Amino acid sequence: MAEPRREWWRGAVIYQVYPRSFADTNGDGIGDLPGVTEHLEHIASLGVDGVWLSPFFTSPMKDFGYDVADYLGIDPIFGTMDDFDRLVEKAHRLGLKVIIDQVYSHTSDLHAWFQESRQDKSNPKADWYVWADPKPDGTPPSNWQSVFGGPAWTWDARRHQYYMHNFLKEQPQLNVRNPEVQEALLSVARFWLDRGVDGFRCDALNFSMHDPALTDNPPVLTPGKRTRPFDYQHHFFNQSHEDIPAFLTRLRQVADSYGDDRFLVAEVGGERANEEMKLYTQGPDRLHSAYGFLYLYADRLTTDLVDRGPAMWPGGPGEGWPSWTFSNHDAPRALSRWVEGRDEKAFAEMALLLLMTLRGNVFVYQGEELGLPQAKVPFERLVDPEAIINWPETLGRDGARTPMPWKADNGFAGFSEAEPWLPVDPRHRALAVAEQEKDPSATLHLARRLIALRKAHPALRTGSMTMLDSPDHLLLFTRQEWDENLLCAFNIGHDPIAWRPPAGWGVVQAVNCSDPWPGELPPLAGLVLSEPR
Template sequence: MQKDANWWRGAVIYQIYPRSFQDTNGDGVGDLPGITRRLDHIARLGADAIWISPFFTSPMKDFGYDVSDYCGVDPLFGSLADFDALVARAHELGLKVMIDLVLSHTSDQHPWFAESRASGDNPRANWYVWADPKPDGTPPNNWLSIFGGSAWAWDARRCQYYLHNFLASQPDLNFHEPSVQAALLDVARFWLRRGVDGFRLDTINFYVHDKQLRDNPPLPPEERNDLTAPKVNPYNHQRHIHDKNQPENIEFLRKLRAVMKPYMAAAVGEVGDSQRGLEIAGEYTRGSDRMQMCYAFEFLSGNSLQANRIAEVFEQVDKLAADGWLCWAFSNHDVQRHITRWSLSEAAAMAYTTLLMCLRGSVCIYQGEELGLPEAEIAFEDLQDPYGREFWPEFKGRDGCRTPMVWQSDNRNGGFSEAKPWLPVPSSHLARAVASAEANPQALIHHYRRAIALRAAHPALRTGTQSQMLASGDVLSFERREGAERLFLAFNLSDTAATLAAPEGRWQPLAADLGGAVPVAGTIELAAWQAAILRKLA
């Protein structure tokens, strides 16, 4: 497959959570052959690439985000040969393949950690973040784990604490150790040589910690939000200026970019920070020697996505990340599905889909959102997520967005598996299965396909500049430009009809198949949840 070095710019990336996509061996868990089997579905949507969440060897305490072998496929998902077949098939279909690299931490079952914890003087003694206790035996500082409690765990072998920003079984690697960076760059090379086209970089701003281990200062209550952790989590009570977001991180990103460059590979980094997310995303994607893309959590939060909120976010983007490149998503494997989070009707879901495909940046869509799947209700006895178990019932974890993909309506497991799935398939999802949606001309999946096609057909939408956004009540409007192409876009994000003045000059209405409004006598009448997409005529 011929590759353009800038293929990622404006790309639509389809996220696959492999445990829940398609099971082919009857164990109730999705696998790599299952992904290969269903790639046609993604290609038909019009996506440019897939992002596969971790499938590496792992004890699965955090479902693959705790890696015990970076260069192995967990038998639960298949083999390296299965992965190679997946890449080959994806490339046949014109899909790029991005894999989820979890570089900030490993599993405590990784051989590197087993050696590191054995003594303080072995070759990998400094590969993880070890620190002596305070004189009273308490942890070295006040850093907190995003999964609850102290970010420090005591190890009786070394009589020291080790840092874990997530589960205690996920010790943090020490990026101040050059050999750690070298080993991780070798991991990237391993997968690039196998044909991957890029990486999604988990918790990209967590790599480097403050070498002095200084305490984080408190965060005033009025500045707290739930962008990266639920409100009930005390993690939100600190200003995280020492446990992550360190300036030395950028130098590692430069090294990683240099490794990717010969392969024309691209990366999108997950920036987990409630206070400085957009600023960090801008820093990490500025210029040509850092990462190509980052995404923050502004559109993944519980905040209602109203016109003025979107305009405010892009105003901040213009201030903090104008020279960078953002990747936008409404749903992923860590947050409540946006259909439920924002209480969207079918018409509203279509409007937001069109909007997403018209924003400057790249786009991630999460498996099942093209079906309009709502968040699943998971009983406590069925809960698998350790995050949910820790904060239940105020925060129910992430299992509700991780339930199996539904392919058929006439199968109790939605065509996902012949065995009992690892998470239950909600009966409410079955009616929205792929087969049923494909047979229904009014189904959301067809709207996704048309909106993605619109983006692909217009350079202004894929790679063009974006004007300042204007929010007038519930109507959001802006322009996109690329070369000679100039587009005007307006979105009515409400249940009530709205009227706005058409832009001056001669304009051609586009997107009739997306329900686009047509200007009449200098006025645009927008029905509830309707968009207007116009192209300037010479």
Template sequence: MSDWWRGAVTYQVYPRSFQDSNGDGVGDLPGITRRLDHLAGLGVDAVWLSPFFKSPMKDMGYDVSDYCDVDPVFGTLADFDAMIARAHELGLKVIIDQVLSHTSDQHPFFAESRKDRLNPKADWYVWADPKHDGMPPCNWLSVFGGPAWQWDARRKQYYLHNFLTSQPDLNYHNPAVQDWALEVMRFWLERGVDGFRFDTVNYFFHDALYRDDPADYRVKKEPEGNPYGMQYHIFSKNQPENLLWMERIRKLLDEYGAASVGEMGEAHHAIRMMGEYTAPGRLHQCYSFELMGYEYEAAFFREKVEGFFKGAPNGWPMWAFSNHDVVRHASRWAKHGDNIGDLAKQAASLLLAFEGSVCLWQGEELGQTDTQLDFEELTDPQGINFWPEPIGRDNTRTPMVWDASPHGGFSTVKPWLPVKPEQAARHVAGQAGAQGSVLEHYRQVLAFRNGSDVLKAGKSRFLDLPEPILGFVRGEGEGALLCLFNLSPVALSVTVAGVEAPTGPSIHAVLQGDRLTLGPNAAAFLPVSGTVAVHA
């Protein structure tokens, strides 16, 4: 099969927030089709669609009630087919979410499963008897707060839900469940999708003995806002059977030449697990939340990228700085720059210089920031349950801003989440063609990456440099590049040898003789001409 995914750049679209085509305030598939030209012009290789399947929308589509149909709020299967056709015309691959570790409690399978203990779907979900004192079988917690067990009076048993109580977990210890999930994938592969993003890919299997998760071994000064983070989840998820299931998935994907990416939802050893899940015969690539926190130090980035390839030389990562679940990086890292635009441009250069594949979150090409929402404006159950901290996910999911018209050109009516003035100021029409804009910088750096074999596939060699300078060489011999970044708002300079003047999408970088000045939030791409040496 083609390795188009290796080193590719994928753009994540959140359908509710991309483009409303019918004036109901919610984005939809025809709206996505209308805006695909923007993605093709940006220079990405693929588009990943968050869920658009039939759903009660208790978790904005991550609670699926019909895996083989489109929710009416987003359109129809015909709209999906039209979107796929247009994407392929533009040379874009299409990856769609698969939320298969749990269903909605409105799914017909769960309605049948909860009737009694003898029906054909009785063991399709994770059911467990109570302890003698009526308590759940173990101490597992839900990501969304409280126990991961919900009592059901009909069966007189608890069912497992790693997320909302309305998102019961499927029982993947049952081979029939695995067979069903493969058929769901086959349905969409037959419709022409180029691959899948697997939600919570390490959650499929649970410990069949229901052993308690231990406390997190890392010292905590005080309780966390979400107690889920106070456990070390070695039994409620991350089971070895997960890896065998990845191999079954890979065999199906290979039939169609399709690609895969897994979401590694894990706070412990996530980089190592990304390697395990992308070993030969498993997923093609995997991403985690390791680069989606508040760290913005050279040693941190080096540890994660270098650490992945040292631990998993045959694996493949997908790196991302933001997505639909976290605070946008332009907001998270604001203190590391005096100018949001410069910080956003440096982040683009940095991310797109990393060895591996890359995923961009809609709006980051505009330098978009998080939206400050009032409690009354929230729709996200996570944000509501843990108000005011940790911050929920609505803040990053507000509508894409296309122009200066009301509601940012997203809709003709009040959208499902507001477009506030700070976000409205950063729009596509205002940045397109504007020299020095964040959008034009993204286009430039994407074009540079697309034209560079070493940035797409070259190995990385990190240099020993003091903070806040991050440096690494991509590739070897002719075409190799030295990539240098000043991760601070203060100008610095270094002595360099074996390189030519900064090229491509370099910003705030000037070479005079052997002295390279790196301005605030500088990014420098220097062609290698000899033996590279850099001294601070």
């Protein structure tokens, strides 16, 4: 029986580029769009289906592009609209889809919409942001806390009101419930679809609507380590409102009007992320996929952690499609979170195989194909507001955002001719692209083989996933599609594990184990085996 037509994005591998740190072509120490275009051949050589670009829009860079001052403009540090058009054209010529960020929950305080909104209570955009009167004692209207620390409210003397911000005070909250705001945001989506993008990654989507009654959030009473005031509350009322899915349906209608090959994926974090990801992707008229922070914020890789993924997405009727990522610009690199003193190269390669065998789409963060560890950034070089506020309690985001190493012998690892905005970690030089290209045993070459493996096997790309009972540190699951049945086995522990594959099953891919048959699986070994037919 012939395989039915499958959407390009279902089971796809998408490569995330953080443009600020990818490649600098004009010598200012900051990556730019021409730098991405210049290295698209590297991305295409991995065999991925598409590229996701983190924000490059006009911004004062208080949150490095996630504080958008003009949704329709390119920030000059990244280039021009012509540069963007050339990037899209070349990517498409190389067979790569282009996904860009859309930030619909908030803007920069320098956005023209907010500048107008804050003038008074009666201007045409007065209700485009979330404004509220103080309590009788002058304090904020609710107890809501910002992700980056402190109240989620800032006083504005012009309106004699507080405005809401779930993140920095320079990121005022849009009133996405307002129909005019929705129309404006949908017009933004049309603008970029008209320029040829293939879809959107919707940032912090569950923050886009709140409880209009401004009900106080209840406290978290269970014990546990907390590094921010934000962590002391259940976020039932400052986000995650039940009206969000109706807006997503409108966004999906816009995307579908450009053809059935556009792709919409949501970023959804927080304690209710599991149910919200399912809600935002349920049925045929919402988003195509969603991802959360199950793996991104986990400090250890365990069998229980991996088990939770397929348990969340069992594949029931009307269910959406998951996406997974181990690392991105918002979290310390998985290698450094999970390696626990073991061999970094071996761990990076085992983790790549694990990622490629998960059911859903997978995002590969720039440098993950090289096995980059989290960079060490001294306090005096930190620029990320979250890293600075929480130092030294967390690894921070700066260490995941340092420049991509292209050459080992260049002054700044081939990223720039000038001092980069974040320092190059000396450990990254030996892992540079040019160095790994010369070494057949390098992680880069294995990454290409593993992505090709996923594309070659329907069971890995779109098949079902069933977790199997196994001893501690031995991770076993099957992937099945049509008449193909694969068994995936991983020793994620520190010691060998006694285990034999079922009789007759053949090795499709082995990582960190040259011979799986002696009766034990070495530490950090990964296997994909096929059932005999």
